[in-house]
Amino acid sequence: MKRIVILCCTALLLMVLFNACKKKEVTGLPVFTLDEISGERLWNRIAVETDYKTYRYWPGHEGVQPGQSPHGIFHRVFANSMLVDSLPIQDRKAPYGAIIVKENLSIDKELNQITVMAKVEGFDPEHNDWFYAAFDKGGNVLAEGAPDGCVNCHTGMRDNDYIIIQALDKPLP
Numbered sequence: 585m586k587r588i589v590i591l592c593c594t595a596l597l598l599m600v601l602f603n604a605c606k607k608k609e610v611t612g613l614p615v616f617t618l619d620e621i622s623g624e625r626l627w628n629r630i631a632v633e634t635d636y637k638t639y640r641y642w643p644g645h646e647g648v649q650p651g652q653s654p655h656g657i658f659h660r661v662f663a664n665s666m667l668v669d670s671l672p673i674q675d676r677k678a679p680y681g682a683i684i685v686k687e688n689l690s691i692d693k694e695l696n697q698i699t700v701m702a703k704v705e706g707f708d709p710e711h712n713d714w715f716y717a718a719f720d721k722g723g724n725v726l727a728e729g730a731p732d733g734c735v736n737c738h739t740g741m742r743d744n745d746y747i748i749i750q751a752l753d754k755p756l757p
């Protein structure tokens with residue numbers, strides 16, 4: 585009996601410790617304005633002011649998933665609370681302040697590149713105001729702004745606010 589009590593207490597303690605250590609997403613930061621958005625600022629937001637690994641996975645698309653060209657063979661897609669908390673979105677328009685982070689992984693599931701979309705009011709009204717950026721794993725900016733490559737390909741999903749992985753109005757799993 586004593587042993588069972590000790591075991592239960594240890595399990596409980598471990599659970600409490602685990603939850604205390606699990607980092608939570610920092611929320612409530614001001615959304616980017618047109619004047620301040622840049623690749624560098626965006627990296628700072630997802631890797632310093634917040635840690636994108638504390639964001640939630642795109643609902644229904646959790647963990648490592650197979651990807652398509654030109655991104656990685658595998659990927660993981662995270663989105664900040666501002667976006668995830670508003671899903672499903674009936675009019676398929678993500679809110680300003682939404683940030684989507686995609687880790688592009690190699691065939692060995694090693695991190696290659698990080699591609700990001702951030703919705704910034706007034707940035708590119710013709711294409712729903714998405715600011716695109718690509719980073720190497722050290723945070724060096726490889727592409728930023730509205731590069732033709734990113735915009736043209738994502739335009740295929742114009743009706744879903746340029747987001748490809750999932751319909752914004754899909755009911756949550």
Ligand code: HEC
Pocket residue numbers: 650651652653654655656659661684685686699700701716717718727731733734735737738746747748749750
């Ligand atoms: C040739 C087409 C193509 C180009 C070019 C492209 N993407 Fe994508 N992107 C995709 C596809 C397809 C997906 C869906 C996930 C997957 O299969 O990898 C995607 C998904 C994403 C996502 C996750 C959100 C979503 O829309 O599903 C982000 C973020 C992203 N791309 C950023 C970028 C950035 C930044 C660039 C430019 C540097 C870029 N993409 C260029 C095809 C493209």
